[in-house]
Amino acid sequence: MKLPILRNDEISDSVFLLAVQRRHDFKPGQTVKIGLDDGLPPRIYSICSGNRDEELQILYNIKGDGALTPKLAKLKPGGSVWMSEPGGSFIGTSDPAVWIATGTGIAPFYSMLRSGLAGNKILLHGVRRADQFYFSKEWQTALNTDYHRFCSGEVVDGTTHGHVNLFLEQRELPADRKYYLCGQATMCVEVRDLLIAKGIPFGNIVVEIYF
């Protein structure tokens, strides 16, 4: 379906939040495929808005060698994108869980937050720069002390300098809850290995890699 763009704002360096009108129901954590009129295959992006919000948002960063995002970033309100119906099985529930994200991998968790699933959750968000803690005010309000920020590239007040692994290595981790991981492959694989080494059954680890 071709949809007009409502907003396409650069919210931090090379990271954009694109909004269109929501046309379908979806489960928080799901994805859509996005394409342009250039004949290239569509790419998959996590929905970054609540399942009752009027707008459907996508959080994306410009990949220098990417086929889609450099073009997507140039689009203005009034332009349009092709968007599929929602799909995917990285789906949040109301059960207690640990959410672990790097960079724009925060998107599906923000959808879960906006959809009322933030109760009993712990969020670990790892980034390189301080301006990449997207939606931090809302996270702070919703999760308070269960919102943990990790910045690897600079020292920032109120955050831990380093990677999310630091937290996981130092804590007792409950084995009976789900661990949702979303982000780049290296983080997902390292954190999954770490969780398994700490006794978390691999069946309790749900991984979405940004390919």
Added chain:
Amino acid sequence: MKPALFGKTLAELTDLAAGLGLPKFTGKQLADWLYCKDVDTIADMSNLSKNARELLEEHYCFGLHAPAKVQTSSDGTKKYLFETATENFIETAMIPFKERHTVCVSSQVGCKMGCLFCMTGKQGFQGQLSAGDIVNQIRSIPERHEVTNIVYMGMGEPFDNLDEVLKSIEILTAEWGFAMSPRRITVSSIGITPGLVRFLNESEAHLAISMHTPFHDERQQLMPVQIAYPLDEVIDVIRQWDFSGQRRVSFEYIVFHGLNDTARHVKELSRMLAGIRCRINLIRFHPVPGTPLRATDEVTLQWFKDELNNKGILTTIRASRGQDIYAACGLLSTKALADKATR
């Protein structure tokens, strides 16, 4: 560093020759020297004029890279380690079996797919290989003249680097290239659906899909790709394709103890693959460090094979080769990376 001639298609060679002001037929001559003759320098291209060779050497290199290391197994399997331009490592296996000599090539440096059972995934993704890098893994091993089959089952996900993989297949199968039959080439993928469609349309090589379980929830735990490109979609694409001729589709199935080796799996595989002319290759699991998965026992493996065959699905057990030389893909290059870090 100068760009490489090796790995360019005939069309690209013709264009670059024209760009240097050389005759149009130089492209065909270059392809002949690069892919059909046993030379490895531009200076050896003796039917080109001296001026043409000088021009080419000024702007290009030949582009072959010898393996940095080789290990030989007691069963004759060899594992080659190639160092990439980015100082990482890729692996290539040469597997002799009776009259057949199969080369298993890598398509990426590392991998982004993060499969739970895979050592390469633990390295992360470090970069794409060019078509030249891929074909070099065949051209630069001593057994190059004995190669009968090529499988894209080494490091990386071929459909995540499809442009270069298709180009490499073109070089391997074109009359101006290695002139191999596409029926001697198998590309193995975890099933990225858009890439799958394009591969089926744009090549004639055989297809192998890494399945490992027919159930969504289990596959999602083993292979994160299942979230984005579920197996059902992959099967739908395959079902629409005609595999009744010489082109084959097979499903790779690593058998894990207690996870995917039950009667329930036989029943679902039988339902899922009904009507598709295919084969299942059962693979013994050779554990990688830190894995929570275990290999199934030989009795169960044989039972699982027999049950699938009884259901009418041609099923074989792949022979494990090179177990004494880090044969599981990713082990050797990970060790090389670790050694390098230590130095």
